[in-house]
Amino acid sequence: MYRSFTGQWFVALSGNPGTALAPVFGSPSLQDSPVPVDYDGDGKADFAVYRRTTGEWFISLPAEGRQVRMSWGAPSLGDVPVPGDYDGDGKTDVAVYRTSTAGWFIAPSATPGGVINVAWGAPHLRDVPVQGDFDADGKFDIAVYRQATGQWFIRRSSDGGTTSLTWGAPSLDDVPLIRPVMLR
Numbered sequence: 729m730y731r732s733f734t735g736q737w738f739v740a741l742s743g744n745p746g747t748a749l750a751p752v753f754g755s756p757s758l759q760d761s762p763v764p765v766d767y768d769g770d771g772k773a774d775f776a777v778y779r780r781t782t783g784e785w786f787i788s789l790p791a792e793g794r795q796v797r798m799s800w801g802a803p804s805l806g807d808v809p810v811p812g813d814y815d816g817d818g819k820t821d822v823a824v825y826r827t828s829t830a831g832w833f834i835a836p837s838a839t840p841g842g843v844i845n846v847a848w849g850a851p852h853l854r855d856v857p858v859q860g861d862f863d864a865d866g867k868f869d870i871a872v873y874r875q876a877t878g879q880w881f882i883r884r885s886s887d888g889g890t891t892s893l894t895w896g897a898p899s900l901d902d903v904p905l906i907r908p909v910m911l912r
Contacts, residue, residue: 730754730762737762737775753777753788760786763809767837768792769819778809785809785822798822800835807833812859812868814844814885821868825849825857832857832870846870848883855881858904862891873904880904 729738735754741747753775754760760777767774768789775788783801801807806827811820815836823834830849836842848870849855855872858880862869867885874881878896883889896902 730764732756732760735760735777737764751775754786755779758782761809763811765811765820767796767811767820767822769817776811783807783824787822798835800824800833802826805829808857810857810859813861813866814868814870815839816865816867816885823859827851830855830872846883848872849881850874856904861885863887878902 733756735752735756736750737753739749741749754777759780761780763776763778764773766772767776767787768791770791777786780803783799783803785798785800787796789796800822801824807824808827810823810825812823813819814821814823814834815838817838819837821834821837823832825832828851830847830851832846832848834844836844849872854875856875858871858873859868861867862871862882863884863886865886869882869885871880871882875898878898879892879894882891884891
């Protein structure tokens with residue numbers, strides 16, 4: 729759990745029930761959003777935040793004994809964090825979805841300095857990014873949920889093809905939920 733007004737993380741340790749870890753990582757006054765996933769591929773989620781005011785990522789990599797600070801995103805253009813393993817290397821890639829243009833901007837961890845840029849979605853139809861490995865190939869797919877119609881539009885990483893389906897009831901204010909899962 730991330731306490732947004734203090735920047736404190738509360739983690740119930742699975743190996744030691746009844747204990748909790750509560751470090752401070754992030755800055756509430758700078759509008760940090762939690763984005764905890766496995767950035768280093770060690771099988772454990774890392775403390776990480778996306779700073780909505782500057783487009784910076786702050787990632788703690790305790791297995792490597794370091795912290796990473798990376799500028800990736802343009803808050804003025806409506807960028808929201810969409811981390812996932814888009815390149816299939818077992819590590820989460822830093823990525824944003826630009827709500828103003830429906831652009832996906834991915835920094836693949838397998839290719840330092842590389843960029844994956846994909847236009848997918850329709851900003852004027854209020855599409856919401858929903859990343860996940862929908863085709864079970866070990867790579868996250870690029871997908872959006874169209875709030876007005878309850879439609880999902882998925883661009884499969886396995887073959888570049890597309891899938892669309894209707895799942896949800898917009899009239900009942902359904903919200904798509906995707907749990908980022910790292911398949912190995």
